[in-house]
Amino acid sequence: MKPPSSKLEHRQNEQTAEARQTQAQAAGREFASPEEMLRFDAARTEVPETVKARLADSLEKEPPSEARASWWRRLFL
Amino acid sequence: MAVERESSARPAPPALAPEFAALYEAHGRQIFYLCLRLLSDPGKAEDATHDVFLKAWRKLDQFRGEASWLTWLYRIAINHCRNLQQNWAERHIQPAADDSLLHSTAADTDSPLRVLELKELGERIQRTLDTLSPEYRLLLLLVADAHLSYEQVGQLTDQTTDAVRGKLHRARRAFALEFPKTA
Numbered sequence: 001m002k003p004p005s006s007k008l009e010h011r012q013n014e015q016t017a018e019a020r021q022t023q024a025q026a027a028g029r030e031f032a033s034p035e036e037m038l039r040f041d042a043a044r045t046e047v048p049e050t051v052k053a054r055l056a057d058s059l060e061k062e063p064p065s066e067a068r069a070s071w072w073r074r075l076f077l
Numbered sequence: 078m079a080v081e082r083e084s085s086a087r088p089a090p091p092a093l094a095p096e097f098a099a100l101y102e103a104h105g106r107q108i109f110y111l112c113l114r115l116l117s118d119p120g121k122a123e124d125a126t127h128d129v130f131l132k133a134w135r136k137l138d139q140f141r142g143e144a145s146w147l148t149w150l151y152r153i154a155i156n157h158c159r160n161l162q163q164n165w166a167e168r169h170i171q172p173a174a175d176d177s178l179l180h181s182t183a184a185d186t187d188s189p190l191r192v193l194e195l196k197e198l199g200e201r202i203q204r205t206l207d208t209l210s211p212e213y214r215l216l217l218l219l220v221a222d223a224h225l226s227y228e229q230v231g232q233l234t235d236q237t238t239d240a241v242r243g244k245l246h247r248a249r250r251a252f253a254l255e256f257p258k259t260a
Binding site: 028029030031032033034035036037038039040041042045046047048050051052054055056058059062 | 092093094097098101105106107109110113114119123126127130131134135189190191192193194195198199202217218220221222223248249252253256
């Protein structure tokens, strides 16, 4: 005999599956303007992690610059 | 034990200076998205984003603080993408977008743009943008960034705020006409 918690778990799983299906069906949406659509698209676009790593690598090879350092300090510190 | 410690003591990968890392975290996505949609190629967009921030680093002493960091980065990105596109265009013949067709075609731009499959949205947006003139494409992408005012968009595209408004209206109409065709 199954314990009551297992029954509950089964029902919860069913509900989750139903919710997922409903979500998928309602996945379509409307955008009031092209800008709104682009904003939505931009927000879900991830920058590949490799860019940051490559950038860090490239900057390490850059010669140090005192002018740059002083600007940096003036702006941020 | 000593051997184990030695083998695990690999040099740490280079990290961005904290201030520059903050700049990258704040605006990396906006720059990548602009490059992605202007260049229509994720690989080229990755390279371009790297190059834009590298240029920014090299030109840091030229930043006067008159513009915001974002508009300054956008300007570098726009120029960088333009150069890449120009080099590409010199090697390929590209048909110019015929905007006159848009003027003669009525389009209901007040109707919402409907999308059923969100997973295809990026691809459809790209195909739509690719049919627009470079000027309309850039205008729409910049105006879509809520952090930029029309005035800043005008500065970035070298035109008045009124000109931005007028062209934006036509750019929206062009987009609204083309987007349904990508379904």
